[in-house]
Amino acid sequence: MESKEEKRIEKAKQVFESAKEKFEPKSVIRVDLPEDELPTSWYNINADLHKCGMKTPFPTGPGLAILPKIFPPSLLAQELSHDRWIKIPDELLEYYKIWRPTPLHRAKRLEEFLKTPCRIYYKQEYVSPPGSHKPNTAIAQAYFNKKDGYEGLATETGAGQWGSALSFSGALTGLKVDVFMVRVSYYQKPGRRVLMESWGARCVPSPSVPPERVYPDMATEFAKKVLEKDPDSPGSLGIAISEAIEHALKKPYPINYSLGSVLNHVLMHQTIIGLEAKKQFELIDEYPDVLFGCTGGGSNYSGFTFPFTQDKLDGKKPDLRFVAAEAESCPRYTKPKYIGYDYGDTAGMTPMIWMYTLGHDFVPPRIHAGGLRYHGNAPQLCTLVYKKVHEVVAIPQTEIFQAGQILSQTEGFLSAPETLHAWAALIREARRCKETGEKKVLALNDSGHGWLDVRGYDEFLKKKLEVA
Ligand SMILES: Cc1ncc(COP(=O)(O)O)c(C=O)c1O
Numbered sequence: 001m002e003s004k005e006e007k008r009i010e011k012a013k014q015v016f017e018s019a020k021e022k023f024e025p026k027s028v029i030r031v032d033l034p035e036d037e038l039p040t041s042w043y044n045i046n047a048d049l050h051k052c053g054m055k056t057p058f059p060t061g062p063g064l065a066i067l068p069k070i071f072p073p074s075l076l077a078q079e080l081s082h083d084r085w086i087k088i089p090d091e092l093l094e095y096y097k098i099w100r101p102t103p104l105h106r107a108k109r110l111e112e113f114l115k116t117p118c119r120i121y122y123k124q125e126y127v128s129p130p131g132s133h134k135p136n137t138a139i140a141q142a143y144f145n146k147k148d149g150y151e152g153l154a155t156e157t158g159a160g161q162w163g164s165a166l167s168f169s170g171a172l173t174g175l176k177v178d179v180f181m182v183r184v185s186y187y188q189k190p191g192r193r194v195l196m197e198s199w200g201a202r203c204v205p206s207p208s209v210p211p212e213r214v215y216p217d218m219a220t221e222f223a224k225k226v227l228e229k230d231p232d233s234p235g236s237l238g239i240a241i242s243e244a245i246e247h248a249l250k251k252p253y254p255i256n257y258s259l260g261s262v263l264n265h266v267l268m269h270q271t272i273i274g275l276e277a278k279k280q281f282e283l284i285d286e287y288p289d290v291l292f293g294c295t296g297g298g299s300n301y302s303g304f305t306f307p308f309t310q311d312k313l314d315g316k317k318p319d320l321r322f323v324a325a326e327a328e329s330c331p332r333y334t335k336p337k338y339i340g341y342d343y344g345d346t347a348g349m350t351p352m353i354w355m356y357t358l359g360h361d362f363v364p365p366r367i368h369a370g371g372l373r374y375h376g377n378a379p380q381l382c383t384l385v386y387k388k389v390h391e392v393v394a395i396p397q398t399e400i401f402q403a404g405q406i407l408s409q410t411e412g413f414l415s416a417p418e419t420l421h422a423w424a425a426l427i428r429e430a431r432r433c434k435e436t437g438e439k440k441v442l443a444l445n446d447s448g449h450g451w452l453d454v455r456g457y458d459e460f461l462k463k464k465l466e467v468a
Helices: 004-022 062-070 073-080 090-096 108-114 135-147 161-173 183-188 190-198 221-229 237-250 264-283 299-313 379-386 397-410 417-436 454-461
Strands: 041-043 085-087 104-106 119-124 152-157 176-182 202-206 255-257 290-294 321-327 338-343 352-357 391-395 441-446
Touching: 041 264, 041 299, 062 073, 062 237, 073 135, 073 264, 090 135, 090 161, 104 264, 108 119, 108 397, 108 417, 119 264, 135 152, 135 161, 135 264, 152 161, 152 237, 161 176, 161 190, 176 183, 176 190, 176 237, 183 190, 183 202, 190 202, 202 237, 221 237, 237 255, 264 299, 264 379, 264 441, 290 299, 290 417, 299 321, 299 379, 299 441, 321 379, 321 417, 352 379, 391 417, 397 417, 397 454, 417 441
Parallel strands: 119 441, 152 176, 152 255, 176 202, 290 321, 290 441, 321 391
Antiparallel strands: 041 085, 104 119, 338 352
């Protein structure tokens, strides 16, 4: 006898199969996956990375000793694992189902505007409740911390997307969340703070001291030190990370630290994006020629591209291209200070990580893409760029908002300034293909919406952008 659940799955499979038959790859606008097609494992590129000629570089230095004090055992095990597939617990899949699978969309009106022969698709990660890809790892990190017995998480946030995602995940799983938000963004994007507080989190500008720091138990020695040197410090992700780690190490209650990007386990949680996208392309009998994403710490771009990278590393798709877009004013890949070991934070508390870096004391310019102002990048992605499996382009701020205007007036939505870097890179390629007549399939990860970033759009329209 078939159970009710088995019948439901069977029915979903039939719908999936008949939808597959009906799809005309050239005419489809939106590709939805049935809920039962949600991937049940993450892809861990540690198992395959060596095929590019280099293994994932291991962190080093005295900072290694703090890892067990700020991360739960289950996440540390994932960080070091070389298993290709890591199972997503059923309970966590139920959380994912709140907004996943996310749609894959064809940007036909953009294609027509650009008069490009390319077919353009984008994955809509902005449909999550906090508005970005970040909850894919936030909810996983909250889930595993709770399971391992912790009561709260401390973290940093740039533009506020990561802090929002962790606050949302804390609300769902019953964890307290303390957020150190880069000072310039705290004042540029007040809506983000309100979102975090609505989800029950505490959010303070970083760096700051009381009374600006309204929760005295969140005061840190490092913020005091930075402000003594530079009272007007706009802050940076590196400074905010140091503050969040100091707070987590003080353990005002059983609290851990949570990082929104860079680490192996974070990138792995994000592979749910690319795994879904692969199934969606299969559904319409397409396979991308070039994949695009923006990179701050490397998580959304890697999550989208790593499942496809596996095909390239295995020799199945030798011509497949991957293009990561970074901010021209924070050019760790295109103009690195050096390639090698550096700290992940400004105070030098973290282990040293192998990466392309602008130096851990880099204070980035006040661009609107707060999430792309990090000095380094994920070691797994750095390895792929170093070995020339992935490419990187740097985009100036004016060009991203030009892309934003094109996008909002063709596809209709406002993307986050971070995401617009990817769109600008894709538009460059679509225009190049218009000249050469190449009919490529271009695919992009839309990592977040820009509804709380309208100040950047406004300054662009008024020709008042501080940084070009
Ligand atoms: C919408 C959005 N996209 C991209 C990023 C960059 O981060 P990552 O490279 O880890 O995806 C951020 C970071 O804050 C973000 O908010």
